[in-house]
Amino acid sequence: MHHTVYIKRTKINASIKTVxxxxxxxxxxxxxxxxxxxxxxxxxxxxxxxxxxKVAFRMSLFKIPMIWKAEHIDYQENxxxxxxxxxxxxxxWEHTHRFIQDGKDSTIMEDNVEFELPFGFLSRPxxxxxxxxxxxxxxxxxxxxxxxxxxxxxxxxxxxxxxSGASGxxxxxxxxxxxxxxxxxxxxxxxxxxxxxxxxxxxPYKGILDLETAGPIDAVINLNGVxxxxxxxxxxxxxxxVTSRIMPTRLLVEKMKTxxxxxxxxxxxxxxxxxxxxxxxxxxxxxxMGECFISTVCRQWEDAxxxxxxxxxxxxxxxxxxVLTPAGGALKRMxxxxxxxxxxxxxxxxxxxxxxxxEDVLSGILYLLNNHKIKGPVNLTAPNxxxxxxFSKTLAKVFKKKVFFVFPKFLTWLLWGQMGKETLLTSARVxxxxxxxxxxxxxxxxxxxxxxxxxxx
Numbered sequence: 001m002h003h004t005v006y007i008k009r010t011k012i013n014a015s016i017k018t019v020x021x022x023x024x025x026x027x028x029x030x031x032x033x034x035x036x037x038x039x040x041x042x043x044x045x046x047x048x049x050x051x052x053x054k055v056a057f058r059m060s061l062f063k064i065p066m067i068w069k070a071e072h073i074d075y076q077e078n079x080x081x082x083x084x085x086x087x088x089x090x091x092x093w094e095h096t097h098r099f100i101q102d103g104k105d106s107t108i109m110e111d112n113v114e115f116e117l118p119f120g121f122l123s124r125p126x127x128x129x130x131x132x133x134x135x136x137x138x139x140x141x142x143x144x145x146x147x148x149x150x151x152x153x154x155x156x157x158x159x160x161x162x163x164s165g166a167s168g169x170x171x172x173x174x175x176x177x178x179x180x181x182x183x184x185x186x187x188x189x190x191x192x193x194x195x196x197x198x199x200x201x202x203x204p205y206k207g208i209l210d211l212e213t214a215g216p217i218d219a220v221i222n223l224n225g226v227x228x229x230x231x232x233x234x235x236x237x238x239x240x241x242v243t244s245r246i247m248p249t250r251l252l253v254e255k256m257k258t259x260x261x262x263x264x265x266x267x268x269x270x271x272x273x274x275x276x277x278x279x280x281x282x283x284x285x286x287x288x289m290g291e292c293f294i295s296t297v298c299r300q301w302e303d304a305x306x307x308x309x310x311x312x313x314x315x316x317x318x319x320x321x322x323v324l325t326p327a328g329g330a331l332k333r334m335x336x337x338x339x340x341x342x343x344x345x346x347x348x349x350x351x352x353x354x355x356x357x358x359e360d361v362l363s364g365i366l367y368l369l370n371n372h373k374i375k376g377p378v379n380l381t382a383p384n385x386x387x388x389x390x391f392s393k394t395l396a397k398v399f400k401k402k403v404f405f406v407f408p409k410f411l412t413w414l415l416w417g418q419m420g421k422e423t424l425l426t427s428a429r430v431x432x433x434x435x436x437x438x439x440x441x442x443x444x445x446x447x448x449x450x451x452x453x454x455x456x457x
Contacts, residue, residue, distance in 0.1 A: 006113045006131055008138040011102060014149045019107045020078045020099050022149060024048035027176030029055065031148070034140045035173070035327040035358065036456050039068075049097075051075040054086070061089050070095075092116035109145065111138050136456040143453070144359075147443065152363070154182045156370045160216060162200070164188040164248055165223030165269070169328030170320075170361060174221070177362045186214055204248035211255045219369055220256060222268040222305070224248040228294065229330070233419045242297055245269075249304035257311045265314045267368055268305040272321050272354050272381060272430045273422065274298035280352070284433040285319070285377045294422050302377065314375050316368050321354035321381035321430060323361055324454050331454065334395060341401045347409040349389030351427035354381040357450040359443050367440050379432040383445055391447065398451045 012019055022028060026047075033039055043056035053072040058065070068088035075081045078099060085093035093115050100108040117130060161178060165171045166187040175185050188209075189199045202209040204224070211217065226244040231237070249268055256262055275283045276290015289295050302317040309315040324331050337343050356364075364380050386394070392403045412420040432440075444450035451457070 004115065004127055004131070006115070006134045006138075007110065008135070008142060009108055009110045010142040010146055012107050012109055012146050012149050013105065014107060014153075015105050016078050016099050016101045016107045018153070019109060019145075019149060022145075022153060022180060023081070023097065024050075025180045025182075027179035030173075030176035031180045032141045032144060034137055034456055035325045035454060037137065042067075049075065049081045051081075055083070059089075089118070090115050091118045109142065111141070140453070140456055147359075148177075148180065152181045152366060156182075158182050158184065159218040159369065160184045160186065161219045161221060161369070162186045162188065162211075162214060162217050162263075163221045163223065164202075164204075164252065165225070168223055169325065170323060170358075171223045173325070173327065173358060174223075174362055174365060178366070181366065186217070202251070204251045205243070207251060209251055209255050211259060216261055217259075217263045219265045219267070220252060220263050221365065222249055222252055222266070225269060225301075228273075228297075229419065229423050231419070232415075232417045233293070238293065242300065245297065245301040246304045249301060253305060253308045253311075256308055256313060262311065262313050264372075265316065265369060266305065266308040267316045267318060267365060268302070268308075270298050270302050270317045270319045270377070272319050272379065272428050273426075274302070274319055274377075275428055275430065276422075277426050278352070278428050278430075280427070280429060283379075283428060283430045285379055286433075292422050292426070293418060309375065314372065316375055317377045318365070318368075319377055319379045319381075319430070320361070321356045321379070321385075321428075323358055324355055324450055325358040326455060327358075331451075335455070338392075338395045338401060339399045341396075341399075342405065343392055343396050343401065343403050344405040344407040345392045345403055346388050346407050346424050347412065349387060349392065349406075351388050351425055352385045352429035353388055353391050354379075354385040354428050354430035355391070355447060355450070356380060356382045357444040357454060359453070360450075363443065364435065364440065367435070371438060374434060374438055378434045379430050380435075381430045381432050382442060382447075382450070383432055383436060384447070385429050385431075386447055394447045395451055397448065398455055398457050 029041060038060035040058045042058050046053040049072055051072050055070050057068045059068050069086040070083045071086050072081060072083045080096055080098045082096045096112040098110040102108045161183055163171060163175060163185055166175050178185050187199050188202045192201050200214050226240050228241055273294030274289055275287055276292045276295040289299055305315055305317060322330050326332050326335050368374055396403045412424055
């Protein structure tokens with residue numbers, strides 16, 4: 001029998017009670033799950049981290065689907081909690097989360113994992129690989145835990161926040177982030193039966209939403225909209241792109257206006273596609289609207305939210321850039337080609353890409369929830385956009401590869417038509433002027449660091 005131990009320690013500038021209690025919050029497991037990890041929590045019996053709590057994940061290992069179940073087997077308040085694998089890919093897995101006081105308001109967080117791989121002595125060559133993957137995962141977990149506890153958790157009064165689009169790429173990560181920061185989240189869902197305590201049914205295409213039953217709401221975050229970057233834009237698809245954004249936004253505004261106690265703030269999605277083709281010009285919130293299809297969609301999308309501001313609800317239109325996360329969107333599609341050395345430059349590569357790390361999307365939304373001076377359009381992008389060739393070379397560098405190939409303009413047109421032109425070939429050099437003017441601090445201002453963090457490299 002061969003087993004080994006992996007240990008990771010980090011000093012966190014927060015009290016031991018604060019750090020320990022954070023782990024019992026709803027959303028903590030999801031918040032600590034790296035975006036590249038092939039894990040999805042499917043069951044959580046009992047609450048928090050007490051002894052006897054069981055957690056189940058659906059996962060994929062070398063493209064083989066399986067279920068991983070673990071049970072909490074020890075709990076000592078402000079000292080440790082421990083979970084053990086019941087079913088899963090390891091012959092043995094015991095994970096001790098240990099908390100060590102380091103001064104009055106400082107804590108050493110220690111993850112101690114004792115594990116044994118299956119197949120006995122045949123697995124010995126793979127222990128080095130396993131430890132390397134553990135290091136990727138726990139470096140990410142500790143970085144997230146430390147930053148959140150030192151910058152976000154319980155910094156502002158608790159809010160009750162209604163979120164639409166909670167199952168999307170941003171929403172599915174935003175919800176556990178807000179919860180672990182100390183806020184209560186109600187998710188709008190399209191199912192009628194078996195609603196969970198934190199779910200509220202709606203049908204934006206039939207005008208169905210009873211906000212009165214949700215109780216008092218402090219903020220509404222609207223993240224609706226079908227993916228615009230899948231295949232060619234047919235007339236039917238263009239209609240879906242428009243209606244999936246405008247109808248939910250209009251319904252939310254209509255229902256908020258009827259409430260006796262209205263939400264303090266309405267944050268509604270838009271996109272930097274508002275600006276259209278910007279060439280090399282620096283685009284701020286004061287820049288003009290573009291002339292392409294997506295520009296028109298964004299204009300209608302933003303217009304649908306304006307009545308909320310007229311009703312006295314502070315309203316923000318989020319003009320979101322290319323969000324970096326391997327959990328979805330552009331980076332998820334680019335990861336495999338660049339990882340295998342097949343990454344490409346798009347056409348001449350001089351078109352600007354305005355990117356933002358998912359971590360700064362989360363921090364930015366939280367900042368906008370609490371900054372009462374900011375309203376209207378807000379560019380949610382990093383302050384340093386790059387050209388496509390720079391983006392491609394940087395992503396390749398993360399995987400220790402080079403970019404040898406060019407995806408020509410004519411082929412982009414041939415395969416994707418207008419969609420390819422507006423999403424892949426259009427230049428948008430966007431600056432987040434309002435966030436910068438109001439003192440928002442980005443975690444990732446440069447692309448290389450953002451990509452390394454999001455990809456665990």
